[in-house]
Amino acid sequence: MNALRSFSARADIETILAQLGAERLDVPVLQPADPFLDTAGEELRRRIFLSESETGETLCLRPEFTIPVCLHHIGAGESAPRRYGYVGTVFRQRRAGGNEFLQAGIEDIGNTDSAPADARSLADALAFLEALGVSAPTVTTLGDQAVFNAVIAGLGLPQGWAVRLSHAFGDRATLDATLDALAVPPPPPEVPADILEPCEARDRAALVNALSMRLRIAGLENSGGRDADEIADRLIARFDAAEIAPDEKALATLRTFLSISAPLNEAAGALAGFAEAAGLDLSDAIAAFGARATEMEKAGVDTAAISYDAAFGRALDYYTALVYEIATADGLVLAGGGRYDRLLTMLGAGSDVPGVGFSVWLDRVAALTGGDA
Ligand SMILES: N[C@@H](Cc1c[nH]c[nH+]1)C(=O)O
Numbered sequence: 001m002n003a004l005r006s007f008s009a010r011a012d013i014e015t016i017l018a019q020l021g022a023e024r025l026d027v028p029v030l031q032p033a034d035p036f037l038d039t040a041g042e043e044l045r046r047r048i049f050l051s052e053s054e055t056g057e058t059l060c061l062r063p064e065f066t067i068p069v070c071l072h073h074i075g076a077g078e079s080a081p082r083r084y085g086y087v088g089t090v091f092r093q094r095r096a097g098g099n100e101f102l103q104a105g106i107e108d109i110g111n112t113d114s115a116p117a118d119a120r121s122l123a124d125a126l127a128f129l130e131a132l133g134v135s136a137p138t139v140t141t142l143g144d145q146a147v148f149n150a151v152i153a154g155l156g157l158p159q160g161w162a163v164r165l166s167h168a169f170g171d172r173a174t175l176d177a178t179l180d181a182l183a184v185p186p187p188p189p190e191v192p193a194d195i196l197e198p199c200e201a202r203d204r205a206a207l208v209n210a211l212s213m214r215l216r217i218a219g220l221e222n223s224g225g226r227d228a229d230e231i232a233d234r235l236i237a238r239f240d241a242a243e244i245a246p247d248e249k250a251l252a253t254l255r256t257f258l259s260i261s262a263p264l265n266e267a268a269g270a271l272a273g274f275a276e277a278a279g280l281d282l283s284d285a286i287a288a289f290g291a292r293a294t295e296m297e298k299a300g301v302d303t304a305a306i307s308y309d310a311a312f313g314r315a316l317d318y319y320t321a322l323v324y325e326i327a328t329a330d331g332l333v334l335a336g337g338g339r340y341d342r343l344l345t346m347l348g349a350g351s352d353v354p355g356v357g358f359s360v361w362l363d364r365v366a367a368l369t370g371g372d373a
Contacts, residue, residue: 022085041317170313
């Protein structure tokens with residue numbers, strides 16, 4: 001596998017990146033950890049290799065490229081759209097197998113014409129795999145966080161639940177657990193009387209006082225743990241959650257939505273049928289979805305061969321709309337990507353900057369093609 005890191009392998013990738021119209025960008029292996037911890041979500045957070053600088057800054061070995069590429073774009077003060085291409089090692093802790101993986105990809109940042117940019121991203125990912133010599137049939141699965149969010153908004157679920165569900169999208173087990181919890185709200189936490197009273201009254205100031213007193217008595221104040229404010233917010237959220245009556249109809253509608261699966265060229269119709277039956281106005285989300293599928297066709301993508309799965313998401317928190325993966329017939333993911341329209345603002349951009357991109361897992365491709373990537 002050492003051959004994967006060889007110069008000739010990288011030179012091939014650079015040719016492919018250039019052919020796909022991306023400019024090559026190198027980003028440091030050692031990155032500030034906070035941007036990943038804040039924006040990438042739980043699944044990646046668990047896998048990050050953390051370290052600390054002499055000055056106390058928390059650093060990490062880059063676990064992926066999208067965030068460092070966005071940070072570069074912001075830091076360089078770019079205002080024009082750019083297409084960045086990259087190749088290099090990413091580091092993720094795994095219980096079994098290796099911890100270092102070779103990735104290459106393209107991030108298309110600042111292009112406000114979303115539908116064609118999305119289409120180009122998927123077409124590029126497919127072309128990338130073909131250029132690497134992947135000839136076995138692949139399976140492309142597509143999901144859409146924006147459609148999911150529109151359904152949640154249309155169902156009028158309480159804000160706290162909407163946020164939880166939106167975060168859970170991309171992780172089927174967490175999503176199912178959240179749906180189950182929504183059906184049977186958890187009982188309120190058991191707390192002593194001096195805490196219970198302000199909780200039930202939702203008297204936040206009194207609750208913070210009572211909690212501060214207990215922390216002080218226990219000698220825990222300012223011990224670097226969660227402080228009274230944060231504990232108060234969590235307690236109030238748990239009391240709120242316990243009081244929300246389960247809305248069975250909304251839940252059933254949500255489950256029906258999550259079971260929708262159709263070839264991409266029929267998916268807008270399937271979504272429209274669902275929206276009508278459920279009495280939801282999803283017209284904006286469906287129009288954007290349909291326009292994107294049309295652009296994909298124009299870009300030469302066989303949309304009849306792509307599966308839209310309403311429950312499909314990726315386990316990274318920064319996606320806002322399109323998500324997709326290209327896998328082998330037996331489910332090994334070779335490439336994945338999607339749109340992240342809020343990520344650059346979260347990372348410090350002064351105005352809205354849209355982005356879409358994908359990464360290819362070169363080690364897996366090499367194992368498949370028998371080549372050295
Ligand atoms: N960085 C993502 C893939 C991606 C690139 N751009 C958008 N998404 C990953 O490692 O899975």
